[in-house]
Amino acid sequence: MKMTNEQKYRLLEQVEPQELEQLRELVSQCHWRERYHIQPSIGLLNDPNGFAYYNGQYHLFYQWFPLGTDHGMKYWYHLKSNDLVNWEDCGIGLKPGDWFDSHGAYSGSGLEHDGKLYLMYTGNTRDEQWQRHPYQCLAVMNAADEVSKLEQPVIGGVPEGYTDHYRDPKMWKDGDTFYCVIGAQRQELTGTAVIYSSPDLRNWNWVGELQTELPSFGYMWECPDYFEQNGQAVLLFCPQGIEPDGERYRNIYQSGYMVGKPLALPDLHFEHGAFHELDHGFDFYAPQTAEGRNGRRVLVGWMGLPDIDYPTDNQGWAHALTLPRELELRSDGILLQRPVPELALRRGQHHDLRDVLTADAGSRQYGGFAGTAYELLCTFGYLDAVGQQAVFRLELRASEHERTVLLYNAASRMLTLDRTESGQPLAEAYGTTRSVLLEQQLHQLHIFVDVSSIEVFVNDGEAVLTSRIFPQPDSEDIVFSVQAGQVELYAEKWEYPAE
Structure with missing residues (x-):
């Protein structure tokens, strides 16, 4: 009331x-x-x-x-x-x-x-x-x-x-x-x-x-x-x-x-x-x-x-x-x-990975890459025709029914944040996706995930996407995939905050 x-x-x-x-x-x-x-x-x-x-x-x-x-x-x-x-x-x-x-x-x-x-x-x-x-x-x-x-x-x-x-x-x-x-x-x-x-x-x-x-x-x-x-x-x-x-x-x-x-x-x-x-x-x-x-x-x-x-x-x-x-x-x-x-003062336990993602390999998850509060730094390289065919997808705070998605299309240089399935909906009258056209190919995502928010820094500060999200506590997976092309991925993750 x-x-x-x-x-x-x-x-x-x-x-x-x-x-x-x-x-x-x-x-x-x-x-x-x-x-x-x-x-x-x-x-x-x-x-x-x-x-x-x-x-x-x-x-x-x-x-x-x-x-x-x-x-x-x-x-x-x-x-x-x-x-x-x-x-x-x-x-x-x-x-x-x-x-x-x-x-x-x-x-x-x-x-x-x-x-x-x-x-x-x-x-x-x-x-x-x-x-x-x-x-x-x-x-x-x-x-x-x-x-x-x-x-x-x-x-x-x-x-x-x-x-x-x-x-x-x-x-x-x-x-x-x-x-x-x-x-x-x-x-x-x-x-x-x-x-x-x-x-x-x-x-x-x-x-x-x-x-x-x-x-x-x-x-x-x-x-x-x-x-x-x-x-x-x-x-x-x-x-x-x-x-x-x-x-x-x-x-x-x-x-x-x-x-x-x-x-x-x-x-x-x-x-x-x-x-x-x-x-x-x-x-x-x-x-x-x-x-x-x-x-x-x-x-x-x-x-x-x-x-x-x-x-x-x-x-x-x-x-x-x-x-x-x-x-x-x-x-x-x-x-x-x-x-x-x-902010590096907050960093706790560290995990890293290096892999080549292909469409044939499907979605990939890695040990240590999950959680509800962390810092994630992803660096990308493209292995096909200067990356023009690559479509990269990253799911955060994911589970069977929930996910917050970052989708990048190299042909259009468009990065999209999609919270359609992020959990409890909000402000749907204003849409559930936000997109930004990048000046150059995506080479870095620096992401800060907290229990009910996400801040995404793109290409060393060229663009930022900030959003509240409201998933259930057990939605904590991180899922990597490419839908086309080949992408070389190097990722580091730190638990937040440090104990």
Whole structure:
């Protein structure tokens, strides 16, 4: 039974202890709990927030509604890590309830300055008619991880020409000036992004609307993010309301990026290339990046989507975060995404194999190659006519009745992720396959399987496919086969996490 608004927008202090205990008991009985991905102890997780490298550690927050799997009163939950792998639970980082965030601390970002971590976020409020009034708010965290909120918003309303869909500030610094980009919706119901500047992170001034080549690209742009790398600029954002186009834009909402010339603010013109999807799987949204140790750029995303029902919804929890990805911007404007190398710290027992797969040999299974939580690295060579005839098939979390399939056709260079038989179905209205056209022949699949998710990194970061899957616990086989041609396979598997 769905909660009323009054129930959904309670603070934790207003909740009876037995209600939380019942939720914990319900979650504990779920067999789809992840083993090594970040997930909520109870309730709903969504956008990663405040991701920053501060005081010698990575700090990561996420949107958290503790009382169920609908969207309600949002907190920021705080984690920190020395290595992006082992995360310390720091508890609630931002608590809503002031007049400017009376109905939730919505998404935002973090930026280190003068030995403190500044957290800028959208305060969600509702009036008696349930009309939304967003404010952009500021909190400051010290080296002891103590967070204090400013008593007034730093941006106190919505400028003329925009609706109340005005949120998700992402900050950066250029020279002596701080900037933030905010996702917005124009009055004519088209999506865009706007820019503010500040000399001190506390006093923010309107700069204007970012001028792009996409004047009518969806009805709302959520979770914008801006950074520069290798002399180029990258704008990430999540446009809502994009119609499917062949194999592109197949999810309910999209997430992607554009690459162009660095902004020369206050000049708002962004000279950029095409919009590229960040992830070609089923469940990826609201990514946020941070400049990490040694200046590298790291991305974390929400492994889920808004307005989709998930199989764990009736089990007291929903969603997880992706593994951290290291970003490299190529000179041609393509963003490569690779799992951060620190993930090797999780590796446990190791197995490897080398074989030549042929259609005549049928499906192959190998000792040590099975499980529900592992890392799998496959490298391929083609032994027939430069591989043009090869059709390779890999089944994961497989059993007699369930399987998650990766299928590669060398003639078309098309890689397909098929979750038609992955287990408990979800979001079938948006299809059960996702495909991506590769730039070159498939030569590597780097796959992270967890109890209810799969992340597939293709050809050293050229493409990524992220998806939730909900198989039964005994679906744990790994099955290799080719339907045409000959493929030379070298595979390594590590149990996760290391004991």
